[in-house]
Amino acid sequence: MLRFAHTEFLWGLAAVPVLIILFIAVTTWKKRAIIALGDKDVVKKMIPQVSFSRPWLKFILFLLGFTFLVIGAADPQIGSKMEEVKRKGADLMILLDVSNSMLSEDLSPNRLENAKRAIAQLIDNLHDDRIGIIVFAGQAYVQLPITTDYSAAKLFLSTINTNMVPTQGTAIGAAIDLGMRSFDFKNGTGKAMIVITDGENHEDDAVIAAKKAIDKDVSVHVIGVGSEKGAPIPIVQNGRQVGFHTDSAGKTVMSKLDENMCKEIAAAGSGSYVRASNANSGFNIVMDQIGKIQRKTYDSKSFKDFEDRFQFFLGFAFILLMVEFFISNRKSVRLSRVNLFEVKK
Structure with missing residues (x-):
């Protein structure tokens, strides 16, 4: 049996769709701004270190971390024994x-x-x-x-x-x-x-x-x-x-x-x-x-006790948010020099 000790914190999940809408809106605005500068391919060559995929990765990690954080704060509990x-x-x-x-x-x-x-x-x-x-x-x-x-x-x-x-x-x-x-x-x-x-x-x-x-x-x-x-x-x-x-x-x-x-x-x-x-x-x-x-x-019949499981969700949230924090929006200069498929002449 699953229950939440603090169900009021689950209202925080209502922020997830709001964050998605805001992120999509900002991303769309950036694309339009780049298009307004000129040809898309030319603009990309002018800013070679800017990554267009990493912001999506960072956002997904942040969203998952936020979701786990909210669930952890609500303190999910599992009825461990029926007796x-x-x-x-x-x-x-x-x-x-x-x-x-x-x-x-x-x-x-x-x-x-x-x-x-x-x-x-x-x-x-x-x-x-x-x-x-x-x-x-x-x-x-x-x-x-x-x-x-x-x-x-x-x-x-x-x-x-x-x-x-x-x-x-x-x-x-x-x-x-x-x-x-x-x-x-x-x-x-x-x-x-x-x-x-x-x-x-x-x-x-x-x-x-x-x-x-x-x-x-x-x-x-x-x-x-x-x-x-x-x-x-x-x-x-x-x-x-x-x-x-x-x-x-x-x-x-x-x-x-x-x-x-x-x-x-x-x-x-x-x-x-x-x-x-x-x-x-x-x-x-x-x-x-x-x-x-x-x-x-x-x-x-009754559940003897309930065991807290919030620590797992908070742990996952911490890992995801830390990974998101250390991922840069810019491409790695060293990695960009590596081309595994380059044919040497």
């Missing part, structure tokens, strides 16, 4: 509510962004556990399959927004069912789900779904986001808030945290319930509970 790394962990699925009510601002900056920030901190603290992400509103979708690639997890997490699910609502039960289908039960390792929601379930029976999960030894934990007092649901268009959602009577809709629903789901799934706040995301308490589940050793 199976033994990991011991559990499978963790995050179920994140992305319904419009998650834009309410009773948590800073809003419920959804507060939850995403907490999930990012959780990912930073993971080591060998595998993680997946499901987003749900009126329907549920797998945003990230179970993986140990924490960098990818944070990348997928950053793209989550309330426009991802076209059908509005809060189908917690559907999300739990999808989470169950996303697990690999053959690996035998412990499994758990963390539902992050304001608890306003309007679509299905999440309690029954949680009971089905615990029947297969998958605990369901719930983190409630929001407040009992509630907050209005912003209407966002083109990244700007243009008002708040209203009911049929024209009154502003207040989205409140349904703690009773959250507690029922957690109880049915033999998990814990924590109410999130600006100061405490609740993940520490939930992860303490999840830490008690069984962790099993599994294999994960």
Whole structure:
């Protein structure tokens, strides 16, 4: 496997076609200048020591040296060893509510962004556990399959927004069912789900779904986001808030945290319930509970290390540039006197 440690330096290769164009332009200008002086053959005899081929040789050597120099600066690296790394962990699925009510601002900056920030901190603290992400509103979708690639997890997490699910609502039960289908039960390792929601379930029976999960030894934990007092649901268009959602009577809709629903789901799934706040995301308490589940050793292929190869490219660049430096634009006087094909009379 090949990679570059400093890919930004590869932009220097964009100068190669520019240098070629400039060199051709200067060479063409010189030829025209010579032609303007008179007959080409006569002018050449007037300047016998001027070489017309050596500038091309010097330029080619310089261009190759420059190219190797840029590649060397980018530090090409080769993955030297592929090995199976033994990991011991559990499978963790995050179920994140992305319904419009998650834009309410009773948590800073809003419920959804507060939850995403907490999930990012959780990912930073993971080591060998595998993680997946499901987003749900009126329907549920797998945003990230179970993986140990924490960098990818944070990348997928950053793209989550309330426009991802076209059908509005809060189908917690559907999300739990999808989470169950996303697990690999053959690996035998412990499994758990963390539902992050304001608890306003309007679509299905999440309690029954949680009971089905615990029947297969998958605990369901719930983190409630929001407040009992509630907050209005912003209407966002083109990244700007243009008002708040209203009911049929024209009154502003207040989205409140349904703690009773959250507690029922957690109880049915033999998990814990924590109410999130600006100061405490609740993940520490939930992860303490999840830490008690069984962790099993599994294999994960990875490159053990990468070896630098920049020294070869820098070495070639140095040799080529040194050769270019010592080649003169003029013909050698001594060599010009040698004529191997001259017939002596």
